[in-house]
Amino acid sequence: MKIDVCFSPALYPYYKEDGETIVVVVDIFRATTSMCMALNNGAASIIPVATVEEAKAYKDKGYLVGGERNVVKFEFGDFGNTPSEYTREKVEGKDVVISTTNGTHAIDMAEDCSCLIIGSFSNISAVADFCISQQKNVLVLCAGWKDKFNLEDTLFGGALTEILVQKGGYNAHFDAAGVALSMWKDAKSDIMKYIANGEHMKRLEAHNLIDVADFCVTSDTVKVLPVYDKKTKKITVL
């Protein structure tokens, strides 16, 4: 099996493959980390929607709604895009609608694939175990920032590559997965230092969200494996 990393939703058409490749959508800061947290705290499902209008329509129907545009929480939202907001008290047993600048866009791009799962550092071992158990090719789809390359999602791609190569006998597909792996090897001893110059860290700093960043690059804080069902358009725990 092989693992590759697609650096942007806009590149997905060139990386997608027919067949049974597992697509791992990742938006470390912060959509997929928040989704993992909400599901780990008992949310019945996540309903990812691409537009603010759809999110507002769900809110008007009585759903819990979270997310952001350009790092700022929706005025009508129950949650922003910070994992710790999705507490068990608020989300247990509920369907939670989420729309974000990048993460839900990436899900939207890949929703026709045969198996779409949600990855973050917070559930990276659950993701790796699932991939290895399935014995299928893996494509990490980085949400990026407005279709541009970013550090943190690519680092997740490198970290997952390292695990799948070491534990699952996968091959890292050059050129992208090889570079992601190399970045991860440079970064893993001090991830916050590595990403300190990244564009998204500057955005998070500007909104006093540095502590959130630290949490978002911490591995294995939850054990859930969120899977997207293209029929119901919901993400639930496997």
Place this chain on the structure above:
Amino acid sequence: MKIDVCFSPALYPYYKEDGETIVVVVDIFRATTSMCMALNNGAASIIPVATVEEAKAYKDKGYLVGGERNVVKFEFGDFGNTPSEYTREKVEGKDVVISTTNGTHAIDMAEDCSCLIIGSFSNISAVADFCISQQKNVLVLCAGWKDKFNLEDTLFGGALTEILVQKGGYNAHFDAAGVALSMWKDAKSDIMKYIANGEHMKRLEAHNLIDVADFCVTSDTVKVLPVYDKKTKKITVL
């Protein structure tokens, strides 16, 4: 000033900026290296065309035509895509039409920008000197491979970033230029070793083109600065 690196023609819409940014199109293996060689050997101009049909139409009108699709030379072509084919004897004083899998596609994507120049390791100092003399922002547009990320074009982006930061006082724009620079620092002591696992090296090996690869990653073998004129749609030496 800042320098950024766009990893694929498909990402160019998200990286392009209004104003006077210099776009450096790079396709190390082998289109932009061949263009630099042809112009250094006295070609009057390069006419880049996106499709094989256009290339054939020029051939029928009596032009010299070079290029390839999927590494294979056109049946009707005067040249393939190997720099050493573009000898002074053949090209001096002539307009040369070139169409390649990736390089001419990248030019096509960016042709509306205010200043498009052709970069390769073979003319990297000429490119750097021009950028610094213009005191404008720089965007390296990697031709990639069928819109996917590749190592060699990104390494050029890192190498140019290093020069512009050190000699021109430029800022490397994270996240992409920072990663390209980091890759270049890892690679520069032995570029051929660094790219040995790259996808394009495998394609070149399969066509006995390893020596060509070695030439294509060698810096400053020519001194020309090729500039694209969007009115005439020709590339000539500044």
